[in-house]
Amino acid sequence: MRKLRAVWVRLLGIVRGRADDEFSAELDAHIALQVEDGMRSGLTEGEARRRARVQLGGMEQVMQARREGRSLPWIENVARDLRYAVRTLAKHPAITLVAVISIGLGIGANATIFAMVSRFVLRPAPVGDPSTLLSLHIAPKGDPCCNEFPLPVYEDIRDQAKSFSGVAAFYELLPASISGGGEPERVWGQAVTTNYFDVLRLPMVAGRGFAEQESRSPDVVLSARLWQSRFASDPQIVGKSVKLSGKAFTVVGIAPASFRSVDQILNIQFWVPLGLAKELAADVPPQNSREYHWLAVVARLRDGVTRNEAASELDTMAHRFEAEYPKTDKNMAFRFEQAGSLPPRERNAVLTFLSVLSVIVLLLLAIAGANVANLLFAKAAGRQREMAVRLALGATRARLRRQMLVESTLLGVAGGTLGVLMSLWATQALSAFHVPAPIPLNLFVALDWRTLAYTLAVSIGCGVLLGMAPAWAASRPMLANALKGEDALARPGRCVTLRNVLVVAQIAMSVVLLCVTGLFLRSLDSAARIDLGFRSQGLLLVSMDPRLNGYTPEQISRFMRQLRQRVAALPGVDAAVPTDVAMLSGGHRSDGFTVSGREGKDAVNAMTELYMITPGYFAAMGIPMLAGHDVGEVASKGPRVAVVNKAFAEKLFPGGNPMGQHVNGGGWTYEIIGVVGNTKARTIGEDTRPVLYRSLDQSIAEDPSGMGYTLVVHTPGNPAALSEAVRRQIYGLDPNIAIYNEETMEEHVKSAYFLPRLAATLFGVFGGIGLLLAAVGLYGVMSYAVSRRTREIGIRMALGARTGNVAGLIVRQGMALAVIAMGLGWPVAWMLSRFASSFLYGIKPHDVVTFVAVPVFLGVIALIACWLPARRAASVDPVQALRTE
Amino acid sequence: MGDKTDVWQGTLALMILKTLETMGPQHGYGLARRIEQTSGDLLQLNYGTLYPALLKLEQEGYVRSQWGTSDNNRKAKFYELTKAGQKQVRRATADWEQTTEILSRFLSPAEEA
Numbered sequence A: 001m002r003k004l005r006a007v008w009v010r011l012l013g014i015v016r017g018r019a020d021d022e023f024s025a026e027l028d029a030h031i032a033l034q035v036e037d038g039m040r041s042g043l044t045e046g047e048a049r050r051r052a053r054v055q056l057g058g059m060e061q062v063m064q065a066r067r068e069g070r071s072l073p074w075i076e077n078v079a080r081d082l083r084y085a086v087r088t089l090a091k092h093p094a095i096t097l098v099a100v101i102s103i104g105l106g107i108g109a110n111a112t113i114f115a116m117v118s119r120f121v122l123r124p125a126p127v128g129d130p131s132t133l134l135s136l137h138i139a140p141k142g143d144p145c146c147n148e149f150p151l152p153v154y155e156d157i158r159d160q161a162k163s164f165s166g167v168a169a170f171y172e173l174l175p176a177s178i179s180g181g182g183e184p185e186r187v188w189g190q191a192v193t194t195n196y197f198d199v200l201r202l203p204m205v206a207g208r209g210f211a212e213q214e215s216r217s218p219d220v221v222l223s224a225r226l227w228q229s230r231f232a233s234d235p236q237i238v239g240k241s242v243k244l245s246g247k248a249f250t251v252v253g254i255a256p257a258s259f260r261s262v263d264q265i266l267n268i269q270f271w272v273p274l275g276l277a278k279e280l281a282a283d284v285p286p287q288n289s290r291e292y293h294w295l296a297v298v299a300r301l302r303d304g305v306t307r308n309e310a311a312s313e314l315d316t317m318a319h320r321f322e323a324e325y326p327k328t329d330k331n332m333a334f335r336f337e338q339a340g341s342l343p344p345r346e347r348n349a350v351l352t353f354l355s356v357l358s359v360i361v362l363l364l365l366a367i368a369g370a371n372v373a374n375l376l377f378a379k380a381a382g383r384q385r386e387m388a389v390r391l392a393l394g395a396t397r398a399r400l401r402r403q404m405l406v407e408s409t410l411l412g413v414a415g416g417t418l419g420v421l422m423s424l425w426a427t428q429a430l431s432a433f434h435v436p437a438p439i440p441l442n443l444f445v446a447l448d449w450r451t452l453a454y455t456l457a458v459s460i461g462c463g464v465l466l467g468m469a470p471a472w473a474a475s476r477p478m479l480a481n482a483l484k485g486e487d488a489l490a491r492p493g494r495c496v497t498l499r500n501v502l503v504v505a506q507i508a509m510s511v512v513l514l515c516v517t518g519l520f521l522r523s524l525d526s527a528a529r530i531d532l533g534f535r536s537q538g539l540l541l542v543s544m545d546p547r548l549n550g551y552t553p554e555q556i557s558r559f560m561r562q563l564r565q566r567v568a569a570l571p572g573v574d575a576a577v578p579t580d581v582a583m584l585s586g587g588h589r590s591d592g593f594t595v596s597g598r599e600g601k602d603a604v605n606a607m608t609e610l611y612m613i614t615p616g617y618f619a620a621m622g623i624p625m626l627a628g629h630d631v632g633e634v635a636s637k638g639p640r641v642a643v644v645n646k647a648f649a650e651k652l653f654p655g656g657n658p659m660g661q662h663v664n665g666g667g668w669t670y671e672i673i674g675v676v677g678n679t680k681a682r683t684i685g686e687d688t689r690p691v692l693y694r695s696l697d698q699s700i701a702e703d704p705s706g707m708g709y710t711l712v713v714h715t716p717g718n719p720a721a722l723s724e725a726v727r728r729q730i731y732g733l734d735p736n737i738a739i740y741n742e743e744t745m746e747e748h749v750k751s752a753y754f755l756p757r758l759a760a761t762l763f764g765v766f767g768g769i770g771l772l773l774a775a776v777g778l779y780g781v782m783s784y785a786v787s788r789r790t791r792e793i794g795i796r797m798a799l800g801a802r803t804g805n806v807a808g809l810i811v812r813q814g815m816a817l818a819v820i821a822m823g824l825g826w827p828v829a830w831m832l833s834r835f836a837s838s839f840l841y842g843i844k845p846h847d848v849v850t851f852v853a854v855p856v857f858l859g860v861i862a863l864i865a866c867w868l869p870a871r872r873a874a875s876v877d878p879v880q881a882l883r884t885e
Numbered sequence B: 001m002g003d004k005t006d007v008w009q010g011t012l013a014l015m016i017l018k019t020l021e022t023m024g025p026q027h028g029y030g031l032a033r034r035i036e037q038t039s040g041d042l043l044q045l046n047y048g049t050l051y052p053a054l055l056k057l058e059q060e061g062y063v064r065s066q067w068g069t070s071d072n073n074r075k076a077k078f079y080e081l082t083k084a085g086q087k088q089v090r091r092a093t094a095d096w097e098q099t100t101e102i103l104s105r106f107l108s109p110a111e112e113a
Helices: A002-015 A019-040 A045-054 A059-070 A073-091 A093-122 A152-161 A196-202 A224-231 A274-280 A307-324 A343-382 A383-392 A395-433 A449-474 A478-483 A496-526 A553-568 A619-621 A646-652 A720-731 A745-752 A754-789 A788-797 A804-837 A848-874 A878-883 B012-023 B028-038 B048-062 B083-107
Strands: A131-136 A164-177 A185-192 A217-220 A239-246 A247-256 A270-273 A295-303 A334-338 A539-544 A575-579 A589-595 A605-614 A625-628 A641-645 A662-665 A668-676 A690-693 A709-714 A738-745 B065-068 B073-082
Touching: A002 B048, A019 A045, A019 A059, A019 B028, A019 B048, A019 B073, A045 A059, A045 B048, A073 A093, A073 A395, A073 A804, A093 A343, A093 A395, A093 A449, A131 A307, A131 A496, A152 A164, A152 A295, A152 A307, A164 A196, A164 A270, A185 A274, A196 A295, A217 A224, A217 A239, A239 A848, A239 B065, A247 A274, A270 A274, A270 A553, A274 A478, A274 A662, A295 A307, A307 A334, A343 A383, A343 A395, A343 A449, A343 A496, A343 A754, A383 A395, A395 A449, A395 A589, A478 A690, A496 A754, A496 A804, A496 A848, A539 A720, A539 A745, A553 A575, A553 A709, A575 A605, A589 A646, A619 A709, A641 A646, A646 A668, A662 A720, A662 A745, A668 A754, A709 A720, A720 A738, A738 A745, A745 A754, A754 A788, A754 A804, A754 A848, A788 A804, A788 A878, A804 A848, B012 B028, B012 B048, B012 B065, B012 B073, B012 B083, B028 B048, B048 B065, B073 B083
Parallel strands: A185 A270, A217 A247, A605 A690, A641 A668
Antiparallel strands: A131 A295, A131 A334, A164 A185, A164 A295, A217 A270, A239 A247, A539 A709, A539 A738, A575 A709, A589 A605, A589 A662, A625 A668, A641 A690, A662 A668, B065 B073
């Protein structure tokens, strides 16, 4: 304690200045008293004063001893080093600026990617005590992970498992329309068991939440965002009634603002009891079936129970279920991970993507670092005199080294600060990428404390590492050379210098970086040339889900027909066709299809995408009719008809004619009345899938769309300009219909390019920065080489070398470095590129164009970077050069 | 003055504290003289080391100082013991007695035998 107090007083001592005067007064008093004593004992005043001073031991030394005791000398020393460092850095603004920007770019890139890692991998779920909350999955033996839970299986686990203090289940996505207080809006909620928030240990911001017992009373917990946007944060909201999809619900609580969903990806706006799910969704599976897998489950580990114990208990239960329900629970097995970690299905892809990115940004930082190290080296070379003088005057080498390290650390921290600023902007830009999904995702990435701590650590580490080599070299100058003003860092007889090694490493790393960048740019390019199979211009998409307003399928059918006529009558509209979900919206409905009469064991079963269409769909979408005709106006109860795409026809009727044939899928039989061209269905990167288009009127009753219905409007003009008019027509039919996903097909397609665009943008930026840094680095090294060899060049020229020879000499030297570097980097890039393969569209990871173009391109850049200093070397005036010394 | 002993490392603080305890508030010179006198003029005190030691004690909160007037009307800085200082004197004294006792056992083994 006392020691702490002393340190604190000493820290204050640094800040407080004027104590020196007071102490000198105290010493004066001391001497005066001793002189008086001495004179009393008979000495002369002079002698007494002399003795007093001798015994005190020198005023200055005492003052200094006290000064050192007064504050913390090492802090003062560091402060002095810092002041000195700031001054030196300010004296070379150009070098400092380049260094700070280089480090800033490197660290900014790292901070941005780390922010993504932190957001998607490290951040625990926004629930109470996240480490003991587990997400449970059913992972049948031999099947790829993972499936959701049937309600009875959940109930068995809840009632029987002893490892958990609470188990909750929820239906992940439940759409509802909400109206009143502004335009009607579609929002997404979850149906949860009423213990949900208790298991999550999330206290309500307002209200008491759901009742303990499972209940069927229409209660709802609102998200803080919905409460704010829809109800102006009404403090009296609890107990009031709100309407979801036209049904009254009583608000019993407001969830904390930080909570959107356990998985941290869905953006959920409300929660209702599981028993009420049926009120909001028509297609909720039967409650007591062990076959329908529809519930996500989270479980809270009981205190003192380990995950291994929980896992073995679940294993035992799975065996029991298998024995008890051999029909439905065959191969039953459970697995779990901490709630809020990446969903197991996407986990590997996301991790690979983030790892590739992390490696790339670390490369970038290494390139930037090599650059700065080279700069610092050049600067150290320019400061040999200063160092030598300080050494000669008695400064210790450690002290000089510390000085250099403080300087580079300062550069590192300054660069880090710049990097944080840059990544603030970059994360925002990243979050603006629109993900092609019809469900509400929250993928917002921001800098959090983890990222800031990481950035600070990397900045300091970077600074120290960067300063190490120059500090070592500069603190050991060849004293004699330095004082003479000659190069004291160049050690005699050394031809592989650290600077050359650095620049070779830098270029080698840029080869890797540029090859990966090239791959992704080529991938975007080839993705852009993918034939979608339908037109993207002149189409407006408007989605709605009248089901949420209590419409029966017949009513929806009638509503869509009326809307179609009304919108088609608008000026400038060619056609308006309702469908269920626009193409390129990710997965939607799919079923296995077989040819009727060929249902044998080895009959071809084609996994087929299903779309509902209305007459005129293919003409409006610009999909070519290859045979037969459109669905037309068909009786909704009549025999089912379908149009299939070419891929479907080829898969099920290879070499035959599909027209008039019947196919089975999803429990229905369709007659094929037409064949159309292939289109991309789920994503742009996919291999063409079989698609079956069925009549909306015929399918809506028995297989309603869970994602609502989309009106596709075709216009020869600008589709965006139509949106107001279309909205008016919808509200004209029913003012309570919520409109969502309103966009032009161009926008829709653009967001479908999400992955290749994201990858190309990230890698394009990183590759560009890396290239720039490497070019600057090579240029710097060559310039330095030229400046050091000025005299040599002068002599050569005086002896008759022509300017061409001299320039050639320098260029050869630089290009040798570049070629060595490329020879090292190219094979590494070749090996690394296969990790990127799963993210590439339409090109192979060992893309010939990329792997030929990159070295050539880099070679040209290197040539330019060498040529500039070479020209300077060639323009050396031999007379001047020889005279300078 | 060749036969005088220098102050041992670490003992000066205790001497200062003990002197302040017995003498009450004292200025730096007075303290120095008193320490020399108490030692029977056997100690050679470098007055210059006194002040850093006083500063350290002050930082640790064992003494406090304020300006006052000496017997012969001279302005000087007076040091006095704080409550914590009084406790520290007792503690350090006990420590020191134990140390010397242990040492003396080593130095005079004959008595044990």
